[in-house]
Amino acid sequence: MxxxxxxxxxxxxxxxxxxxxxxxxxxxxxxxxxxxxxxxxxxxxxxxxxxxxxxxxxxxxxxxxxxxxxxxxxxxxxxxxxxxxxxxxxxxxxxxxxxxxxxQPYDDRCLSWQYDQRTVSIWTVGGRVKNVPFVCSADALRMLQAYRKGECDLIERDGVFYLIATCEVPEAETYEPDSFIGVDLGIVNIATTSTGYLAAGRGLNRYRKRQLALRAKLQKKRTKSARRRLRARARREARHAANQNHIIAKTIVTEAERTGRGLSLEELKGIRNRVRLRKPQRVALHAWAFAQLADFIVYKAKRAGVPLVFVDPRYTSQTCAACGHVDKRNRVDQQLFICRGCGVVAHADRNASHNIATRGESVWNAGRESRAPATP
Structure with missing residues (x-):
């Protein structure tokens, strides 16, 4: 400031x-x-x-x-x-x-922090400028004091100056989970867990469609002010999506930590190259940050000590969580799952999340050290 x-x-x-x-x-x-x-x-x-x-x-x-x-x-x-x-x-x-x-990066020779006074001393082309006040939340200040390490970046956005500091927070010790919560990621429902939590994507998708229409109008103008508005709108949209992903990730990790369970996520790397969709569906797929939500869940889980595994997502939406029968026709539509083997009726995404949870437990048990006593 x-x-x-x-x-x-x-x-x-x-x-x-x-x-x-x-x-x-x-x-x-x-x-x-x-x-x-x-x-x-x-x-x-x-x-x-x-x-x-x-x-x-x-x-x-x-x-x-x-x-x-x-x-x-x-x-x-x-x-x-x-x-x-x-x-x-x-x-x-x-x-x-x-x-x-x-x-522009700054190291500790060019930039020093005075946490008690909430000021910084920073090198400039006009000499060293001291007593520059900074503001942040109380949690961020505690993190800066305890874990700040390495360089900081000075940037300017819309006339406001920011210092981006790197903090290396140690990971919490991972506990032994009682079971696993499966997390199914999607577009209509951003995240569905095997415990019943469902983060509907209707609001975010409606917001993105509105932003898409506004971008199209501005792009047609081809003026300098329109390009400036487009850049500002892109940053606003990215912040909105990131905030939603933070909320969803925090809710999922908090539930796992509270119940002493682990998290099982789909391995979705390369999904944009694997999936073949119609043009309207491609827009929705490429607009949503699959990797960002998964990254948020991963780092929040590490900070909380929640065990986390990635599993193969193939056939999770076609497999019955009750009997294990696999059939493409089991997935009647986006929401409905009816097993052709046992006849069970379930929410499609919730059924997939149960399959992901089961696979997560198998992966965890397979990678765990043997507790069998040593052979005498």
């Missing part, structure tokens, strides 16, 4: 370091993206001449080199298309550029 003078120098600092990063990126691209030590020989003196401190110059060079490492990894993974595709050629044909307000 800097005052007007502090905000001005922070803004100038971000513009200066990112302008310097753009210059370093052009040098790196011209020299075939050398290693960090070699890149430092080409650029360090000029960065110092531009008014950057020693640590800030090092961080700018490292930031540029890391960005090219990320680009190379994305190309190798196929995230930018196949070789020769338009998107991949565009990415490979020019130097990486940084926005004026892009994040």
């Amino acid at each position: 800097p005052d007007a003078a502090q905000a001005s120098v922070l803004e100038r600092t971000l513009c200066t370091v990112n302008d310097a990063a753009n210059w370093v990126s052009k040098v790196a691209f011209a020299h075939g993206v050398p290693r960090e030590y070699e890149l430092r020989k080409h650029t360090y003196a000029e960065l110092k001449a531009r008014g950057l401190g020693a640590q800030a110059a090092q961080h700018v060079i490292k930031k540029v080199r890391d960005s090219y490492t990320t680009l190379k990894a994305n190309i190798r993974a196929g995230n930018l298309g196949k070789e020769g595709s338009k998107r991949r050629r565009k990415a490979e044909s020019k130097a990486i550029m940084f926005r004026p307000d892009a994040a």
Whole structure:
């Protein structure tokens, strides 16, 4: 929460370091993206001449080199298309550029925290700026004091400055579960557990459809202000979805911790490549963050010491949880499950969650150390 003078120098600092990063990126691209030590020989003196401190110059060079490492990894993974595709050629044909307000890393030499006063002292191009107040929740402050470690990133979003700090929180000791809660993930129902909890996706899907229509209107305008509104709306939509995923993940993990049970999740990696859907369904599938919800459940479970396993999701929606009969016709529609073997009628997602729970218990028992006494 800097005052007007502090905000001005922070803004100038971000513009200066990112302008310097753009210059370093052009040098790196011209020299075939050398290693960090070699890149430092080409650029360090000029960065110092531009008014950057020693640590800030090092961080700018490292930031540029890391960005090219990320680009190379994305190309190798196929995230930018196949070789020769338009998107991949565009990415490979020019130097990486940084926005004026892009994040700048700070280490403990450039940034110090005064937790009791809730202020920071930070390096800027105008010298060291002290007593810059910061605000956060009481829980976040306790976490900062106990677990902050490594670098922090300074960013600016819509005129507001943020410090993103990394905290390494130790994992709680995992307890021995009495049983497992199966979690079935979907689009109509975001998450359904074998204990009866159901997170309906109707509200979130309705919100996404409304945002999709608004994006289409703004994209047709093709103006600078429309692009600015699109960026702001995309960030707002991402925050809304992340908040929903946090609520769902916390509810599921809290229930498992309270009842002394473990969690069993579907292994959904590559689902977008495996599933073949019609165009309206593809929009819904690609718009929802499957991986984000699973990641939230995983890290919350680790912090709480809740045992967690991943299971093969194949045929969980076609298998009867009561008798084990597998038939594609068992899944009558999105909500209804009627077993062709024993005739049981159940909610389709809840039936799948029971199958996931059973598989989770099997996986846990198979991976557990034997408790049989040693042979004399």
